[in-house]
Amino acid sequence: MSRDESIARRQNQRAANAAPLLAWAGLLPTVTADDVSARREKGKAAAEAHMAQQEAWEAERITAMQAELQALCTPEAIAEWEAASKVGQSGYVPLYIGLSSALDRARMGRPLFDPLPTAYHAQERRPLPVAAVVATLDAMGGRATVSALCDRMGCGVGTLDMAAALRAARDQGLVQVASGGRGWELLRG
Numbered sequence: 001m002s003r004d005e006s007i008a009r010r011q012n013q014r015a016a017n018a019a020p021l022l023a024w025a026g027l028l029p030t031v032t033a034d035d036v037s038a039r040r041e042k043g044k045a046a047a048e049a050h051m052a053q054q055e056a057w058e059a060e061r062i063t064a065m066q067a068e069l070q071a072l073c074t075p076e077a078i079a080e081w082e083a084a085s086k087v088g089q090s091g092y093v094p095l096y097i098g099l100s101s102a103l104d105r106a107r108m109g110r111p112l113f114d115p116l117p118t119a120y121h122a123q124e125r126r127p128l129p130v131a132a133v134v135a136t137l138d139a140m141g142g143r144a145t146v147s148a149l150c151d152r153m154g155c156g157v158g159t160l161d162m163a164a165a166l167r168a169a170r171d172q173g174l175v176q177v178a179s180g181g182r183g184w185e186l187l188r189g
Contacts, residue, residue, distance in 0.1 A: 004033035004040075011036075058096055065099040072106040081112035128157065128165035134174050134186065142186040143178055 001009075008031045015031075016023035069078060081087075087098030102112045136152050137144055146166065150157045166184050169175045178185045 002033060004036040007036045008033050062096055062099060065096075065103050069099065069103050069106055072103075073112060077112055084113045126156075126158065126161050128153070128161050130165055130169045130172065130174070133162065133165040134169055137175060137184065137186050142188070143183055145183040148183075 011031045012028075015028050019028060022028050073081075081102055085098055085102075086092040087102075088095035092098075093101075105112055132153070133149065136149055140148065140152060144152070146159055146162050149166075150159055150162050153162070166175060170177070170184075174187055175184050176187055177183075
């Protein structure tokens, strides 16, 4: 039995289970393997057409964004941004997203590779003592995430401040990134 036949049989059985009297009287439409195959091909063709339409739209938008970026910036600034950000390369920011954010920065008159300020940048910086962070990590069993450490220390400790203190502790040989890259762990030695 082919895959399409199996699917058709299941659909017919479901319809018969949902309306047994209509099935007994022979009034339910019967789904054939050809119907299943035709529906799959129709869906596949629709998906391919939609994907082609999306790719054409994205290519058109990329061309327009590149033209606007070239009008706003010097070729040297664009080349420097492309080299620094590696936008569009495998494993990096997709070209459409990178161009969009660079264009936003260019419209504001900011450097192309300078990150836009976020809510974290607006927070007041409060350096944390490395000893307090290490003591808190030790009290939590020697392993925790940045957010868990911030919650434990309380009083509005920000994640950027905690991350900076953990990096300083790492540089002093007191902590390390936990195996698997999730959280930090105390170096006992």
